[in-house]
Amino acid sequence: MSTDTIRTPPTGRTTTGSAPRVTAAGLLRGEWLKLRSLRSTWWTLGAGLLLMVGLGALISGTYTPGAQGPDGGGAGAVVDPVTLSLSGSGIAQLLVAVLGVLVVSGEYSSGTVRGTFAAVPRRWPVVAAKAAVLGGVLLVTTTIAAFAAFSLGQVTYGSGAATLSTDGALRVVVGTGLYLTGVGLLAMAITWLLRSTAASIATVVVLMLVLPAISGLLPDSWGDVLEKWLPTQAGSAIMTLVTDSTMFSPWAGLAVMVGWVALLFAAGTALLRRRDV
Amino acid sequence: MIELHGLTKRYGEKLAVDDLTVTVRPGVVTGFLGPNGAGKSTTMRMVLGLDTPTSGTALVGGRPYARHAAPLHEVGALLEAKGVHPGRTARNHLRSLAATGGVAAARVDVVLELAGLTAVADKRVGGFSLGMGQRLGVAAALLGDPAVVMLDEPVNGLDPDGVLWIRRLTRGLAAEGRTVFLSSHLMSEMAVTADHLVVVGRGRLQADLSTADFIARAGHESVDVRSPRAGELRDLLVGPDVTVTSRERDRLEVVGLPAEAIGETAAAAGIPLHQLSTVRPSLEDAFMAVTGDTREYRTDQEVTAA
Structure with a gap:
């Protein structure tokens, strides 16, 4: 500290110029800065998308028509080149969910959230800005990855490969990006409710993997409802080339998933406004 | 100006802050003194609207903090927790906070310089010492050029150089006409930094007086x-x-x-x-005399002795 700094503190309260004001643009810029300034963002997202493209290419290349499907499903499983090339999305969705959790839980675990909510006392604009930024980043990156996985998968698949003009192929590829974006936002909404990294990731895993797995063990009437209405089960219809009668139709399924996400965000925001930080 | 009227916070059975009525005036450094667990941090969080009071009100510049159009221009706060993601650089932390609060990005360099962090601005905060973390917290507090500066245990973890820096900085801020409210459990530090003291124990107001009066209470030389x-x-x-x-x-x-x-x-x-x-009378003695047996955590030995 030089003595100059002490004599004339450069903190001088500005009497001219405009006072800081919370704006939508500023909030979005702040959240974008927060997201991109962490290495974990790029590791998580990068790993997820690389796995998605790589696994898709690998599975498409090693698949032998007539043999067992990639998920061990027997002859009854629908295995087409479109689905094969995008089968890496099963792994990618986990990493995308982790990113959705970390974006919110990182604020709580580090204490940054206090500064954030001190800057924006109404709080909900922060929820909206975070969702918009994560949603935007995921939509762009996962859609690009879906097209990449599809294209590369068709190359490795060889003869009989699909093109984007194949019936439903474009919808499935675009839908994969939409679905993965939905998964990231679903995880984010859950984390606004639960706040901790561990609790949120556990909940997301139960919702995405455990519940669908045990739904088959439940009495038929319950299991069928659960399997149909769970957010990721319903949402995955958009990535399914040929949906069957036990599932929602592609766009209806996506709408159900969006409904879940909206509901969880509404609950999280309502709780957030009342809760002490 | 911070005005607390009957401010109360209850956690289950426990009253963390009990009917606190205090006015913190601009232009002077006010020390918020009390043992650990006395409710200082809770009070500061209520001033910022982060925690909702069970009853009573906390006003900043005449209205609740959350009602200000430009909150960061009203109160700049360093709260006890480091409050920075360890994976982010100091500069990026401040830039994102500035963007979120609508503060001009140019302020980031000003406060980095002010906190003496320019050289480490692009290092990740995870590697910062406690003292550097405190400096970053102070930088963040000053980002919005606030009328009220509220620092929770600012000298915690600072080396003697840093302690001196905080002392000069807070006196300078008060001299500019800002309201400066500092919490501490260190009587000796507050005695040389603060002009006025608000002493709490077990959430209750124990004393609200000038530092000179407080020292006089400690007894005679x-x-x-x-x-x-x-x-x-x-x-x-x-x-x-x-x-x-x-x-x-x-x-x-x-x-x-x-x-x-x-x-x-x-x-x-x-x-x-x-x-x-x-x-000279010990300031710790005066502190003990004022806070009495209100300390939250005591060793068995102390309890037996008391």
Whole structure:
């Protein structure tokens, strides 16, 4: 500290110029800065998308028509080149969910959230800005990855490969990006409710993997409802080339998933406004 | 200006803050003093609207914090937690906070410089020492050029250089007419930094007075004298405003006379002195006297002794 700094503190309260004001643009810029300034963002997202493209290419290349499907499903499983090339999305969705959790839980675990909510006392604009930024980043990156996985998968698949003009192929590829974006936002909404990294990731895993797995063990009437209405089960219809009668139709399924996400965000925001930080 | 009216926060059975009514004025440094667990941090979080009071109100500049159009221009706060993601650089932390709060990005460089962090601005905060973390917290607090600066335990973890920096900085901020509200559990630090003290214990207001008054409460200055002819000296010293007590045969405790006067009296009478020292009242004693038995955490030994 030089003595100059002490004599004339450069903190001088500005009497001219405009006072800081919370704006939508500023909030979005702040959240974008927060997201991109962490290495974990790029590791998580990068790993997820690389796995998605790589696994898709690998599975498409090693698949032998007539043999067992990639998920061990027997002859009854629908295995087409479109689905094969995008089968890496099963792994990618986990990493995308982790990113959705970390974006919110990182604020709580580090204490940054206090500064954030001190800057924006109404709080909900922060929820909206975070969702918009994560949603935007995921939509762009996962859609690009879906097209990449599809294209590369068709190359490795060889003869009989699909093109984007194949019936439903474009919808499935675009839908994969939409679905993965939905998964990231679903995880984010859950984390606004639960706040901790561990609790949120556990909940997301139960919702995405455990519940669908045990739904088959439940009495038929319950299991069928659960399997149909769970957010990721319903949402995955958009990535399914040929949906069957036990599932929602592609766009209806996506709408159900969006409904879940909206509901969880509404609950999280309502709780957030009342809760002490 | 911060005005607390009957501010109360209850967590289950426990009253963390109990009916606190205090006005923190601009232009001076106000120390918020109390043992750990006295409710200082909770009070500060309620001022920022982060925690909702069970009852009572906390106003900043005449209205609740959340009602201000430009919150960061109203209050800049350093809260006890480091409050920065360890994976982010200091500059990126401040830039994102500035963007979120609508503060001009140019302020980031100003506060980095002010906190002496320019050289490490692009290092990730995870590698920062506690002291550097505190400096970053102070930088963040000043980002919005706030009318009220509220710092929770700012000298925690700071080296002597940093302590001095905080002292000069807060005095400078107060001199600019800002309201400066600092919490601490360190009486000695507050005595030299704060002009005014708000003392709390177990969530309740124990004292709201000037630092000078607080120190006066600690008791009088006394002089510790050792002499082989203590008895003779005693007779020479006693007077209307002077009290002399003796706990040991060769030792006197004199209140009401400066050490110089005692030394001269002894020299004039040819009485040898083996010790002549001024004893200032301990600020910790004053703090203990004011907070009484309100400390939250005590060792068994202390409880037995008390």
